[in-house]
Amino acid sequence: MTFQNDLFLRALKRQPTERTPVWLMRQAGRYLPEYNATRKKAGDFMSLCKNPELACEVTLQPIDRFGLDAAILFSDILTIPDAMGLGLFFEQGEGPKFTKRIETDADIVALGRLDPTVELRYVADAVSTIKKALNRRVPLIGFSGSPWTLACYMINGGGSGDDFLNVRKWMYSRPEALQQLLEKLSVAVSDYLIMQIEAGADAVMVFDSWGGFLPEGHFERFSQQHIQSIIERVRAASIAIRKNQGHTGGQPTPIIAFVKGGGQWLESIAATGADAVGLDWTTNLGKARELIGSECALQGNIDPACLLGTPQHIQAEVARTLESFGRVTQGVGHVFNLGHGISQFTPPDNVACLVEAVANYSKKLR
């Protein structure tokens, strides 16, 4: 279970690291010419996700090019509702959409229990293919959308221009039905992440892209408690999997929780029991460290827009981000990342500039 580079896992466990590890949300993507070449071979985005060899190819591209400290499975946060029969598709220049959406209580009742090892087998195949190809260079991250975020898309049928107002409406008109949907999704996400761990994922991440739209006092009921139950299930299962795989005294697989717009409820997010909390670009890393840094590692959080700027600004922002976390001392962990997914308009050289700046500057903060 050793890696050529285990900085990422050590930072998640809040163990000493000689420099701050770095990976980037959506690091395999359209800003890379090699990605676009592979994507052309696959056809559309979902065909690329569903092809383990090509998904493996694009997963490794940013590792090869930039020497990042973790790989992340090439997939989408919405594979679960797709496997549940809602028909995920992407229109040119637009976000994800579903051909069917959840409208009635009966639609929720009709959602059967998903067996990810059947309906999402292509994901397990991608994970094991990538693991083999990585050959222990760096750890591999698996992931899923959070129940609340999946529910937002499933009820709305796609993205939203009004902060998912019509999904929030359910909280005030049929909260029981909404909770039923969220509970079904919690089970599905847990099973799905467990499958990814079984296939070889070394860490998993839950993306709550729309948790920040929940009202004060409702985040806990409609998102946090479900992420917490996923973490409990996945952690327990991961210990059993490690033991089965012959790792005696197997440590649980680290779990990262990311809530975009969740800067006001960091304590609640940490209370999910996540090993690390991801932060978007609006949250001060130093304040977050003060609040929850002794309970979990922190991941983030440079503004992805800075990668569209000049090298001078990128270096300055990297320094500012690392300084806002502060000196990496005993018992704290920091994984450098963007505060949100990388833009398709990012010049690849700017990513190289960022990665180099993180390496150079973070060594000085030890």
Add this chain to the structure above:
Amino acid sequence: MTFQNDLFLRALKRQPTERTPVWLMRQAGRYLPEYNATRKKAGDFMSLCKNPELACEVTLQPIDRFGLDAAILFSDILTIPDAMGLGLFFEQGEGPKFTKRIETDADIVALGRLDPTVELRYVADAVSTIKKALNRRVPLIGFSGSPWTLACYMINGGGSGDDFLNVRKWMYSRPEALQQLLEKLSVAVSDYLIMQIEAGADAVMVFDSWGGFLPEGHFERFSQQHIQSIIERVRAASIAIRKNQGHTGGQPTPIIAFVKGGGQWLESIAATGADAVGLDWTTNLGKARELIGSECALQGNIDPACLLGTPQHIQAEVARTLESFGRVTQGVGHVFNLGHGISQFTPPDNVACLVEAVANYSKKLR
């Protein structure tokens, strides 16, 4: 300078009130059949804004129907860039758009100093028409978008699906040009609000709809400092205006600052010197009161989605919101409002339910 109902102004000044005053962002709007009837007479949205008599008519409609405690000028946050020649228009079912947008440094230099008493005279006319029609029943609120929010629309040419990434990019590539634009807008917004006060506005509000997309540590430079300079200018001018109008010892006109998504930097927002800070639905009123409640009044912050729910849920959420602010004691002020604009799908009866619940329940919290 007396009003039949001055609860709103007293709450802004943190003076005792027998119940919590309430008004609703976008209270004159498409959810009201009487609004839609007037709108039909006017033609499109901007024609309605530019017609003082009809703008007056729709401004008074929610006051007549619900007995709200403040009227707000019917207008748009983007009248300034429109007057600067960018050509504001609204497409069916979409947000605001501009026919021209700011792309180069030369575009910024070319923006001349606006004289709102000429280019935005229709707004002054609307304010004085509404003031006459209100006949001192309740105070009238004037408003503008904040410099940062105006700049977002002006650079992007309309709304954004990616948190104004291409505007944030300016911070990392040509921050000086962006600051130049923001400074021009600060002057224009100040002049514009001063004109509204001269025409009779009893309070003014600055809407920073997109301040919450600014990165941690950049909000202060790119939004907060400009709101602060507007408040300083407008406050000083308003004292002079009151004296000119014969109100000796004239008090300055109260100013409200609302930053959507600004819950993580309440202290910065309060540091603008605003008399009241508006909160969106993600911020806990009690925590906000603890942080800034002795410096300014608070306005907000029930989730507008709750108005799409059942009367029982509306009543429960009203109680929860009032309780989270807590007992209204000496030196604090609370104006009840939504955390964002009212939805066009709101049943008017639900608004009546909310207004009644605020009146009844808030009396008990004194």
